[in-house]
Amino acid sequence: FFFLFLPPPAISMHLAGCFICVVAASVGALNDDEWSKGLETTGFLRTTAFTMAKEAFLVARGSDATQNQDSLEQHVASFDSNLAAIVYGDAEMGIPAAPSLAVEVDADLVNVSWMIFRDELTST
Structure with missing residues (x-):
């Protein structure tokens, strides 16, 4: 449950680690495309977490609030x-499901952290 106390960028970085665990546990079953798609997606999540934090700040500050709010929602x-x-x-998308209950539970905890962060972002 330590994920609940991580700042948003750390949550997305931990998510990348979760995907690597998923991939490592499925090593024989994954092809190069599945590796690439999963890592690309976790990279997207990492950068998007920073972008959303910036957009929420700009909305709260009133700087191009409508444009930044629309972008934040997207x-x-x-x-x-x-x-x-x-x-x-x-x-x-070519992304495999979690190969074990342990990895799925870890990923679900990240999802809970995201729901908390999402609520903070959408309440601006």
Whole structure:
């Protein structure tokens, strides 16, 4: 449960670690494309977490608030769908599901942290 106390960028970095655990546990079963898609998606989540934090700050500050709010909403939706792909797998994206209950539980904890962060972002 230590994830609940991490700042948002650390949450997304931990998520990348979770995906690496998923990948490592499935080493024989993954092809190069699955490795690439999963790592690309976790990288997207990492950078998007920083972008959303910046956009929320700019909205709260009143700097191009409408434009930044629209962008923030788009990033939140993209983060939601990409996080679900990492946590639960997405055949269309070529991302495998968690290979074990232990990895799935870890990923679900990251998802809980995201829900808390998402609520903070969308309450601005």
